[in-house]
Amino acid sequence: MKKDQYQLDKVVILSRHGIRTPLANTIEFLEKASPLKWPSWDHAYGYLTTRGGVLESYFGHYLSQWLEQQNIRLTPENPDIYVYANSLQRTVATAQFLVTGAFAGYDIPVNHKYTIEKMDPIFDPSVQDDSPESKQALLKDIDDADKAESIFKNLAPAYAMLSDILDYKNSQLYAEYQCDFADIPYDLHFVKDEEPELLGPLAIGICAVDAFLLQYYSAFPKEQIAWGKITSQEQWQQLIQIRNHYINLVFHSRSIARKNSALLINMIDDLLHQKNNKINLLVGHDSTIAALLGALDFAEYQLPNQCENTPIGGMVILQRYRNKASGEYLFKAEYVYQSFEQLYTAQPLDINHPPQHYQLQLKNAVANSDGFYQWQDFETRLKEFKK
Structure with a gap:
């Protein structure tokens, strides 16, 4: 036809x-x-x-x-x-x-x-329903997705790259946690009438990657986009995996x-x-x-x-x-x-x-x-x- x-x-x-x-x-x-x-x-x-x-x-x-x-x-x-x-x-x-x-x-x-x-x-x-059952359902979705794709393990190179770009080891965050960026503890913030958040390296990572993307899309001078530290498409692809996985886990989960x-x-x-x-x-x-x-x-x-x-x-x-x-x-x-x-x-x-x-x-x-x-x-x- x-x-x-x-x-x-x-x-x-x-x-x-x-x-x-x-x-x-x-x-x-x-x-x-x-x-x-x-x-x-x-x-x-x-x-x-x-x-x-x-x-x-x-x-x-x-x-x-x-x-x-x-x-x-x-x-x-x-x-x-x-x-x-x-x-x-x-x-x-x-x-x-x-x-x-x-x-x-x-x-x-x-x-x-x-x-x-x-x-x-x-x-x-x-979150409209913050019952323990709803929170557990989302945690199960996140856990199932991680088991299927090894998300948190596979994000380790992106976290390492982001840590270097941010100079994380000299940040207030490092002083607070005293651990590698990838080892910052995860926690699901799940409170009625508040946006769900997967706190830890994913939440911090999406904020940083989002800021870099907005600089890029806004055609900032190259030395200002992530302080000139993103120099290849491969780096972008790896970093944006943090953003994609956060959105998928927190909002796309069924x-x-x-x-x-x-x-x-x-x-x-x-x-x-x-x-x-x-x-x-x-x-x-x-x-x-x-x-x-x-x-x-x-x-x-x-x-x-x-x-x-x-x-x-x-x-x-x-x-x-x-x-x-x-x-x-x-x-x-x-x-x-x-x-x-x-x-x-x-x-x-x-x-x-x-x-x-x-x-x-x-x-x-x-x-x-x-x-x-x-x-x-x-x-x-x-x-x-x-x-």
Whole structure:
């Protein structure tokens, strides 16, 4: 069957916010982990940067062209799009820049529920059920993942590299623990209404690696990016494993992912069943995407030309297609994201210079020869969360 026999009917786009500054609650970690002076930023902590906004507008421009290529065209009189963001500056601003890049001049509101900097429960990764049973379920998920992949053992070279970059042996943290970076004790912080944290080298490591990545994506002078100590792609790949494993263990683990994604999945299900708004754009966080993919049982993946599993500014596009011949509905999901190089060079995007596309796979479902799943295979997963 020819792919042109499929018509894109509706999309729900879940985007991570664009390039931001380091988060305020990680600054203490960073300053204790290294005696070296961290570069300063010209935006408030946790805010989308000007460069981040520019890259999001590029992404929006590409997105509008891609949708038009799929025969979904908006008109200023009837913009067939719904936009909803978490009520933080970086997510609302990301949505605004995406919409401006895609449909400049159109009267498209960016909806959010609260005043800026108040977390919306739909996107909140905080613990809702801190019962001993829930904590043990997450600890078991973490333990099972480690047994399957030897995560903590395999991270030892990355920890050693990070320790050298940070000059950890001369830090306040070393004075406190008096042990190698990798031997800092692990502990699961699991408290109701607070974000779960796997304290220890993983939590400290993700803060540091995140800061280095933000410096890189923001095109800081090379001598300021990790103090000039990251000089190869291989080093980035190894260091970013700390970040990927932290996100996978704390947010992607099935026991917590299903709880944290329930409100979002119900919202997505509602959007897919509305007759209007062929385009639905939701803007959240890496934790939002990781939890959604875990809750809906997507297969593990490795994104080409990108070291992060949930890259900054990247989006998961859930797509419902209609077979023109039979009228049946089909499903496809893609991760659409800027490559490591595209983010660093701030390359403009358009249909001839696209971001990366990677098709995500559903576990326990079979795609047809054109890569589409039966719509029922996906809808059944959504219905599991319907209240």
